[in-house]
Amino acid sequence: MRPGAGRAQHQALPVGDWNQYFLVINRNKKSLAVDLKKPEGRQLVTELAAKSDVFLSNVGNDNLERYGLGYEALATLNPKLVYATTTGYGPFGNNTKPSFDMTVQALTGLMTRLGEPGEPPIYLGMGSGDAYGGLMAAFAIVTALYQRARTGKGQFLDASLYGSQLFLAAPTLQRYLASRSQRESRQVSRRDLANPVWNLFPGSDRWLFVCVRDEDARFGQLCAAIGRPTLASDSRFASADARRAHRGELVDTLDEIFRGRTAGSWTDTLTAAGLVATPIQTLEDLAADPQTWANDYFVTAYCEEVKREVKVRGLPITLSKTPGLVQTLGPELGQDTEMILFETLGYDWDKIGELKSAGVIP
Amino acid sequence: MSAALSDVVVVELASEPWTALAGAFLADFGARVVRIDDRAGTVSRSADDPPPSERPGWDPEAELVHRNKRAVSLDLANPEGQSLLHDLARGADVFLTDWPARDLAAHGLDAASLAQLNPRLVYARGTAAGSKGPDADLPPLDELAAARTGMMPILQQPGMPPVYAGHGSMYTSVMLGFGIVTALIHRDVSGEGQQVDSSLLAGNMYGASLDVQAFLAMGGERFLEPVSRLDAGNPMSGTVYPAQDGRWVTLTMPDTDRWWPAFSELVGLDVNDPRFDTHEKRCGAHRLEMMEVLAERFVAKPADHWRQGFNAKKLSADIIEDYSYPADDPDARKNRYVLDLDRPGVGRVASLGFPIFASESPARLERTAPCTGQHTDEVLRERLGLSELAIAGLRGRGAIG
Numbered sequence: 071m072r073p074g075a076g077r078a079q080h081q082a083l084p085v086g087d088w089n090q091y092f093l094v095i096n097r098n099k100k101s102l103a104v105d106l107k108k109p110e111g112r113q114l115v116t117e118l119a120a121k122s123d124v125f126l127s128n129v130g131n132d133n134l135e136r137y138g139l140g141y142e143a144l145a146t147l148n149p150k151l152v153y154a155t156t157t158g159y160g161p162f163g164n165n166t167k168p169s170f171d172m173t174v175q176a177l178t179g180l181m182t183r184l185g186e187p188g189e190p191p192i193y194l195g196m197g198s199g200d201a202y203g204g205l206m207a208a209f210a211i212v213t214a215l216y217q218r219a220r221t222g223k224g225q226f227l228d229a230s231l232y233g234s235q236l237f238l239a240a241p242t243l244q245r246y247l248a249s250r251s252q253r254e255s256r257q258v259s260r261r262d263l264a265n266p267v268w269n270l271f272p273g274s275d276r277w278l279f280v281c282v283r284d285e286d287a288r289f290g291q292l293c294a295a296i297g298r299p300t301l302a303s304d305s306r307f308a309s310a311d312a313r314r315a316h317r318g319e320l321v322d323t324l325d326e327i328f329r330g331r332t333a334g335s336w337t338d339t340l341t342a343a344g345l346v347a348t349p350i351q352t353l354e355d356l357a358a359d360p361q362t363w364a365n366d367y368f369v370t371a372y373c374e375e376v377k378r379e380v381k382v383r384g385l386p387i388t389l390s391k392t393p394g395l396v397q398t399l400g401p402e403l404g405q406d407t408e409m410i411l412f413e414t415l416g417y418d419w420d421k422i423g424e425l426k427s428a429g430v431i432p
Numbered sequence: 433m434s435a436a437l438s439d440v441v442v443v444e445l446a447s448e449p450w451t452a453l454a455g456a457f458l459a460d461f462g463a464r465v466v467r468i469d470d471r472a473g474t475v476s477r478s479a480d481d482p483p484p485s486e487r488p489g490w491d492p493e494a495e496l497v498h499r500n501k502r503a504v505s506l507d508l509a510n511p512e513g514q515s516l517l518h519d520l521a522r523g524a525d526v527f528l529t530d531w532p533a534r535d536l537a538a539h540g541l542d543a544a545s546l547a548q549l550n551p552r553l554v555y556a557r558g559t560a561a562g563s564k565g566p567d568a569d570l571p572p573l574d575e576l577a578a579a580r581t582g583m584m585p586i587l588q589q590p591g592m593p594p595v596y597a598g599h600g601s602m603y604t605s606v607m608l609g610f611g612i613v614t615a616l617i618h619r620d621v622s623g624e625g626q627q628v629d630s631s632l633l634a635g636n637m638y639g640a641s642l643d644v645q646a647f648l649a650m651g652g653e654r655f656l657e658p659v660s661r662l663d664a665g666n667p668m669s670g671t672v673y674p675a676q677d678g679r680w681v682t683l684t685m686p687d688t689d690r691w692w693p694a695f696s697e698l699v700g701l702d703v704n705d706p707r708f709d710t711h712e713k714r715c716g717a718h719r720l721e722m723m724e725v726l727a728e729r730f731v732a733k734p735a736d737h738w739r740q741g742f743n744a745k746k747l748s749a750d751i752i753e754d755y756s757y758p759a760d761d762p763d764a765r766k767n768r769y770v771l772d773l774d775r776p777g778v779g780r781v782a783s784l785g786f787p788i789f790a791s792e793s794p795a796r797l798e799r800t801a802p803c804t805g806q807h808t809d810e811v812l813r814e815r816l817g818l819s820e821l822a823i824a825g826l827r828g829r830g831a832i833g
Binding site: 159208226228230243246248250349353357359364365367 | 434436437439449453457461490492493495496543561562563564565566567571573575576578579580581582583584585586587588589592593594595596597598599601602603606607608609610611613614615616617618620624626627628629630631633634635637638639640641642643644645646647648649650651655656661670672674680682684742743746747748749750751752753754755756757758759761762763764766767769770781782783784786787788789790791792793
């Protein structure tokens with residue numbers, strides 16, 4: 071159910087020859103179109119909520135109240151309802167600013183610590199935070215449903231974009247909260263890492279990630295594997311303390327060596343030596359990565375819009391006995407309106423016709 | 433106020449913090465999570481930090497990922513220690529692990545073995561890149577998954593090294609929590625447990641969903657190479673510009689027509705400027721010119737000036753902050769996204785709190801993170817009914833810590 075003409079952001083998102091953004095995000099759903107500005111429209115949604123297990127909205131609590139779809143109103147009608155919102159900044163406090171993904175990500179502080187010093191802040195990618203807020207809401211909803219099976223009661227839930235995105239930053243934000251150290255909040259050069267050999271290195275064709283624990287024996291293995299065993303006994307690099315003290319020099323030295331061969335060839339060499347390394351893939355590599363298809367992280371689905379099978383992202387969680395499926399791509403706006411009114415609310419065709427002519431439904 | 437998951441017992445055998453965080457999310461909502469510390473060190477933590485038990489002093493990461501749990505120390509190389517873990521799993525609702533398949537099998541802790549002991553068990557495993565496929569046995573490092581996902585080459589400016597952001601595993605933590613509770617709901621109806629799998633690759637890919645899906649649908653070079661920040665598709669959306677004081681502003685106003693009147697006034701441009709007076713010009717013929725003009729305007733005033741203007745005009749734009757912002761933000765504390773807690777021996781410390789608000793069964797901090805093996809005796813008494821004498825015997829034989 072979507073009030074108005076849909077979110078403005080769609081205008082800016084590239085889609086291609088089928089509407090991949092809308093159809094994938096709304097997979098497995100039905101669509102009912104309704105005009106919430108009309109009292110009959112609000113009434114219809116209220117009746118649906120009375121017969122539902124979950125109500126989920128990002129419309130904003132003020133608007134929901136105005137439509138008579140606030141938590142109190144719906145919980146009175148249906149005490150078993152799990153009512154979930156995804157606000158921008160949480161249910162408490164005074165922040166009423168627009169809450170698009172990137173402007174909220176900007177407040178978390180995460181963007182400021184990414185990249186080399188002096189470089190612009192870095193956004194994690196289209197909808198990166200939205201996706202996390204959505205997951206948090208899903209977790210909250212199933213948890214409340216689990217409890218409802220015991221108590222018979224629903225509740226009000228909120229997973230905000232800001233609160234969720236603070237957890238996206240958890241691996242470093244948690245250390246900053248404890249220490250208030252700028253080392254955790256500012257950009258750190260790859261020539262300045264505490265462990266210089268847990269690092270990105272440039273192969274001749276692309277970069278690779280090398281993950282070697284900062285222990286003398288491991289460092290020795292690395293030096294041997296890259297054909298420079300004498301580096302391990304070089305006084306600048308012979309101990310963890312020395313490596314740390316000369317970390318910039320060590321990274322420069324290793325960069326020089328790694329530039330001599332491809333990332334794939336280095337990965338083979340290091341893996342054979344019992345070390346962990348991997349080439350940095352592109353989205354093109356990912357799309358062809360057998361691991362993604364073997365685990366159904368990518369699947370194909372039939373797209374009505376272009377009348378062919380299309381590649382879509384699958385489900386990131388696998389349940390062995392009750393697996394999720396991409397059964398259908400998203401619906402056309404309002405395609406199921408009449409069937410839902412007929413089957414779920416028991417409206418007869420006369421009443422549905424009246425609602426249509428009154429412009430409550432399309 | 434009740435706890436949503438108070439009848440759920442979780443046994444957690446995890447070596448990576450993101451797996452432990454999945455356990456913490458369950459524990460925040462009342463699940464009784466028993467964390468197993470393996471004295472034998474069968475599986476060492478693979479990140480570059482030493483394992484938490486070897487770090488000096490207080491560890492803020494452990495405080496987060498182990499809060500609300502009890503800790504039991506077992507020697508899993510000792511047959512009696514192994515047998516205790518089997519007994520705990522027999523009486524549990526959930527087994528949560530990120531151990532490699534071969535180590536689990538060697539300890540009789542694979543899904544099939546535990547399902548025989550306890551057919552109602554929800555068996556959840558976090559892996560590197562999924563439990564199927566040629567790379568099912570990779571070490572569970574977020575770096576490897578991020579490298580695989582395809583975003584690292586395109587986040588930064590052209591010519592700069594790829595960027596490892598470190599956030600991918602956070603998606604995986606919530607996915608594991610979601611999968612576990614979904615499986616528990618199914619068990620309520622069917623009586624049967626099942627396996628729940630998620631992975632770091634799945635988490636990283638989910639975080640990159642829109643870019644990944646756009647590439648699948650359209651392909652194209654622009655998803656493979658970094659794009660300069662002054663070559664964005666829309667000067668008013670997804671863009672960053674430095675202000676006078678070196679801080680940055682960011683704009684997200686994709687439907688530029690809606691925002692243009694207020695925005696043009698703020699940056700001192702004529703709303704009818706013939707170069708920029710339609711969305712098509714702003715995002716088309718005069719796109720690059722507009723970005724240069726905006727860059728000049730923004731760099732002429734400090735970031736706070738711009739924030740005041742954005743707020744006064746209700747624009748979708750803000751300053752790009754550093755971590756001091758959430759650390760000092762009163763709203764972050766009002767919403768319990770950040771908590772202040774008392775840690776004995778350390779004092780009052782700030783920590784990430786709870787990302788979810790729940791009116792009837794709110795997340796709560798019942799106990800701060802335990803030390804290794806802090807609750808061994810208590811849990812063995814309570815869960816397995818062992819006597820003091822039996823526990824002393826097990827300790828004498830080295831089976832427990």
